[in-house]
Amino acid sequence: MKILILNWRDVKHPRAGGADYRLQHVYAPLTRQGHEVILYSCAFPGCDAEDHIDGIEVHRLGNDVTFAFLCMLKLRSWVKKHQPDVVVEDLNKLPFYSPLVYKGPLVIQMHHLWRKSIFREAFFPVALLVWLSEEMIRLVYRKCRFSVVSESTKRELEQMGVAPECIKTIYNGADLSRYQPIEGEKEPYIIWIGRIQKYKGVLDACEVLERLLPDFPKLKLIIVGDGPYKSRLEEYIERRGLQKKIRLTGFISEEEKISLLQRAAVHLQSSYKEGWGLSVIEANACGCPVVANNTTGLCDSVVDGESGLLYDYCNLDDAANKVKSILSHSELQVRLIENGFRRAAEFSWDRNSREMIEYLEQVIQESV
Structure with missing residues (x-):
């Protein structure tokens, strides 16, 4: 398949x-099975205009302002050049409106919608x-086939x-051969992982730490x-000392990230909105208890009370109490670690790739 x-x-x-x-x-795993994957990106x-990354043929052009317009202008010529069996639009920022240009087998890959957030x-x-x-999804994409996380x-x-x-729905995975727990006591720090943007709630994580310091003066936060x-x-951070x-x-x-997850007392996921919450499953796999905001995506990746704890949406007092309960009760910590590890075992990139190729084949067959 191309x-x-x-x-x-x-x-x-x-x-x-x-x-x-x-x-x-x-x-990338699909290329090792004989499939051809061609990626056009910004x-x-x-950068090199052309590249190969782990089997994927990469073509780069434009910039953050022009790339979407170039996709609309050039998609027909790219299809003519490569003759793909299926086109995939990863709609994770502004759309490329590929359905207006391409009428063949098409899958829209989506992580989350911003909406009012x-x-x-x-x-x-x-x-x-x-x-x-x-x-515009209502007008341009409504009849398309979607893959969501x-x-x-x-x-x-x-x-x-x-x-x-x-x-x-094809859930995200984790590299379970690398993300694994280690023996030994947890160290007194909370780990926060993500791109530092406002909607990721990184300042909320800092405020949660401040609420916990009177009871846990040795506690730290690693971002x-x-x-x-x-x-x-x-x-x-400077203003608050x-x-x-x-x-x-x-x-x-990635090796450093894994090491930090393995030794952390808690992984705090404070994002206001997610498609899934990949770091949650990675933390589960590393034996790190999870506390997460009860919002879209995170309410899917976390099984509340079993693989982690969800706090009321953006309620930082509740978030601090959830972290405190893990730090104060070893039985809860052990239960969350064990259940989280079993939860992580349900997700792998191999499974994800297999489900994706099956779905692409289905979409191709439906278009015949």
Whole structure:
């Protein structure tokens, strides 16, 4: 099978995020099975126009402003050049409106919808543009086949007018050969992982730490990741005098991330909105108890009271109490670790790739 993919960024892009790494995890294994995967993505300073990443043929062009327009202009010529069996549009930022240009087998891959939450993240003109672009799903994408990462995202699409039978839920996975627990006592720190953006709730994680320090004076917070909200985060840390209590790692290797997860007392996932919450399953696999915001995506990846604890939406007192209960009760900690490890075993990238290729084959057959 030949698969042509449109996505804003590939994994070598300096601002690559979870959606981009997921794409690599899902489609790279397919190339080792004899399938051909061609990815068109946005260029960045110093990049090669053409590349190969773990079997995926990558073509880069344009920039953050022009890439979507170039996709609309050039998709027909790309299809003519490559003759793909199916086209996949990864709709994780602004859409490319591929259904207006391409009428063959098409799958729209979606992680989550912003909806009104975008007004919490971006300035009004940008937020309005994103909101309006999502409204176009009702007109342009409503009859397309979708692949989504959670039941939450599926429900959001159904609310946008997409028929349930047009949506396939394929959960994210984890590399269970690498993400594994280790022996030994947990260290007194909370780990937060993600791109440092406002909607990820990173300042909420800092506030949760402050609520816990009177009872746990040795507790620290390690923030893994980078992003456009980092300067605001650094200002907050300095203003609150938390320099010795909060460590910012920036981007680190996967091996370093795994090591931090294995030794952390708690993984706090404070995002206001997610498609799934990949770090939750990675923490489960590493034997790290999870406390997460009760919001879309995270309510799918966390089985509340079993594989982790959900706190009331954006209620930081409740979040602090949930973390405190884990730190104070070893029996709860052990139960969450054991259940979380079993939960993680249900998800793997191999399974994800297998389900994706089966779905692509189904879409191709339906279009014949």
